[in-house]
Amino acid sequence: MESINGFVQYNMVGPMRRYRTVFKDESKLDIAYVPPRLVHRENEYRLLWEFFRYALEVPGRMSQRILITGRIGTGKTALSQRFGMNMQEEARRRNINLHYLHVNCRENRGKFFLILLNALLHFKPNFPRRGLSSEELLYALMDILDEENAYLILALDELESLILAEGTEPIYKLTRMQEARLGKPLRLSLICILRTLEPLKKLDESTRSTLQRNIIHLEEYSKSQLIDIIGDRVETAFHEGAVPEETIEVIAELAEREGGNARYAIELLWRAGKYADANGFPEVYPECVRMATASIYPTVRKDEILSLNQHQQFLLLAIARIFNRNPKAYATMGEIEQAYRVICEEYGQKPKSHTQIWKYVRQLSAIGIIDAKISSTGQRGKTTLIGLHQIPASKLEETLSQALKCD
Amino acid sequence: MIEERNLEIEEFLSSKTRVKIIKVLYELGELNIRRICQKVGSAYSIVKSNLEIMEELGIVQCKRYGRIRLYSLNNNNPKVKLLIRLIEVW
Numbered sequence: 001m002e003s004i005n006g007f008v009q010y011n012m013v014g015p016m017r018r019y020r021t022v023f024k025d026e027s028k029l030d031i032a033y034v035p036p037r038l039v040h041r042e043n044e045y046r047l048l049w050e051f052f053r054y055a056l057e058v059p060g061r062m063s064q065r066i067l068i069t070g071r072i073g074t075g076k077t078a079l080s081q082r083f084g085m086n087m088q089e090e091a092r093r094r095n096i097n098l099h100y101l102h103v104n105c106r107e108n109r110g111k112f113f114l115i116l117l118n119a120l121l122h123f124k125p126n127f128p129r130r131g132l133s134s135e136e137l138l139y140a141l142m143d144i145l146d147e148e149n150a151y152l153i154l155a156l157d158e159l160e161s162l163i164l165a166e167g168t169e170p171i172y173k174l175t176r177m178q179e180a181r182l183g184k185p186l187r188l189s190l191i192c193i194l195r196t197l198e199p200l201k202k203l204d205e206s207t208r209s210t211l212q213r214n215i216i217h218l219e220e221y222s223k224s225q226l227i228d229i230i231g232d233r234v235e236t237a238f239h240e241g242a243v244p245e246e247t248i249e250v251i252a253e254l255a256e257r258e259g260g261n262a263r264y265a266i267e268l269l270w271r272a273g274k275y276a277d278a279n280g281f282p283e284v285y286p287e288c289v290r291m292a293t294a295s296i297y298p299t300v301r302k303d304e305i306l307s308l309n310q311h312q313q314f315l316l317l318a319i320a321r322i323f324n325r326n327p328k329a330y331a332t333m334g335e336i337e338q339a340y341r342v343i344c345e346e347y348g349q350k351p352k353s354h355t356q357i358w359k360y361v362r363q364l365s366a367i368g369i370i371d372a373k374i375s376s377t378g379q380r381g382k383t384t385l386i387g388l389h390q391i392p393a394s395k396l397e398e399t400l401s402q403a404l405k406c407d
Numbered sequence: 408m409i410e411e412r413n414l415e416i417e418e419f420l421s422s423k424t425r426v427k428i429i430k431v432l433y434e435l436g437e438l439n440i441r442r443i444c445q446k447v448g449s450a451y452s453i454v455k456s457n458l459e460i461m462e463e464l465g466i467v468q469c470k471r472y473g474r475i476r477l478y479s480l481n482n483n484n485p486k487v488k489l490l491i492r493l494i495e496v497w
Contacts, residue, residue, distance in 0.1 A: 140475065
C-alpha cells in the first residue's frame with residue numbers, strides 16, 4: 001500500500017486496477033457510528049447529564065424519565081447513545097453497576113415482549129425466549145437488577161412504534177413499575193425517543209404528565225450547523241483535501257431542505273464519496289453529490305425496504321403501483337388488497353388472508369414506510385386509508401421490482 | 408435450606424447425565440431445564456431428577472424468575488471448583 005498525493009493506493013493482485021480511495025475511514029460515516037463529540041448538541045447533552053446527576057450521586061434513590069423529541073436526523077439517537085456510553089463509563093469509575101441499553105422499538109416490531117426480552121438477554125444471555133408474558137418479563141428484569149445490584153437506563157428509540165402496536169399499556173407498566181416495589185431501590189430509568197409528542201396523547205393523563213416532566217427537544221439543524229457537522233465527519237472519514245468546501249456546502253443545503261436532517265447529510269456524504277471512488281476522481285466533487293441524491297430516499301432507507309419479507313414486499317409493490325398510476329393521496333384497503341392479489345398471481349404465490357394483510361399494513365405503518373389512517377366522513381363505512389408520503393412511488397416500484405426479480 | 412445429601416464420588420460421577428450437565432453449565436453459564444435437556448440430550452424427567460440431586464449436594468444452584476428457573480454451577484462450592492478443573496484438564 002502506498003500513498004500518492006494524500007490518497008491511498010492499493011496494489012491489487014492480477015488484472016484488477018490500482019484502486020485509490022477518497023476515504024480514510026468509512027466506518028465514521030456508518031449510521032451506527034456515535035461520534036465522541038456531538039457538534040451543536042452540547043447544551044442538550046449537558047441537560048441530559050443534569051437530569052441524571054442525582055442517579056450517579058445517590059444511586060437507587062431516584063429514577064428518571066426523559067423524553068427526547070425532534071425530527072428525523074436531528075441527533076436524538078446519537079445524543080442518547082453518546083450520553084449512555086459516557087454515563088456507563090462514569091458509573092464504572094464510581095463503582096456503580098449501571099447499564100445503558102438502547103432498544104429500537106421499530107426494529108422490535110413495536111412488541112413490548114421483544115423489547116423486554118432484549119433487556120433481559122443483556123443481563124442473562126441464556127434466558128429462555130418463551131414461557132413468560134411481558135408483565136412477567138418485566139418482573140424478572142427487576143429481580144435480576146436487584147440480584148446484581150444493577151441500575152438500568154433503558155432508551156426506547158422510536159417509541160411511536162411501541163405505542164402504535166401495543167397502545168399505552170407498556171408505558172404505563174414501565175413508569176408505574178417502581179410503585180409496586182415499595183421500599184426497594186429505584187433501578188429503572190427511561191429515555192423515550194420519539195419525533196413528536198403527538199403519540200403520547202393516547203396515554204392516560206397521569207402517565208403522560210409523569211413522562212412529560214423532562215423533555216429535551218432537538219431543533220432542526222441550520223445550514224451553518226450542518227456545515228460544521230459535515231466538516232467534522234469529513235475530517236475523520238476522508239483524506240485531507242478530499243472533500244472541497246463547495247461540496248460540503250451543497251450537502252448542507254440539501255440536508256437543510258430535508259428538514260435539517262444530519263443523517264441524510266452523512267449518508268449523502270458517504271454515497272458521494274462512493275461515486276467519486278467509482279469514477280476515479282481524486283476529490284468528491286459537487287457532481288458526485290448530485291449523483292448521490294438520486295439514490296437516497298430522504299427518510300426511508302433502501303435496506304429497510306429490502307429487509308421486508310416477500311409478501312410485505314408484494315404489498316408495498318401493490319401500494320407503489322397504485323400511486324404510480326394514480327395521483328391521489330390515499331388508497332383504500334380494498335384497492336390495495338386487489339392490487340396485492342394481482343401481484344401474487346403475477347409471481348405465482350398464494351395471497352395471504354385479509355387479516356394478515358391488515359397486519360402487514362400496520363407493520364409497514366409502524367416502520368414509517370407507509371401512512372395508515374382510518375377513513376373519516378365522505379366515505380361509506382369505515383376503512384383503512386393508506387398513503388405513501390416518504391418515498392416516490394416510481395422509485396419504490398423500481399426498487400421492489402428489482403428486488404423481487406433477484407429473489 | 409436444602410439439606411445436603413451424602414453421595415460417594417464414584418456414585419456421583421457414575422451418571423453420564425450429571426457429568427454432561429456440569430459440562431454444559433460450565434460452558435454456557437445459566438440455563439433453564441429445557442435448554443439443559445436439549446444440550447445434554449436426555450429426557451426432561453431424567454435431567455430434572457439429576458438437577459434435584461445436584462442441588463441437594465450444593466453442586467448447582469437454582470434461581471427463580473416467575474415461572475422460569477435458571478440453573479447454574481455453585482462456584483462457591485470447592486467440589487465444583489475441582490470438577491471444573493477436572494473438565495478443563497480432561
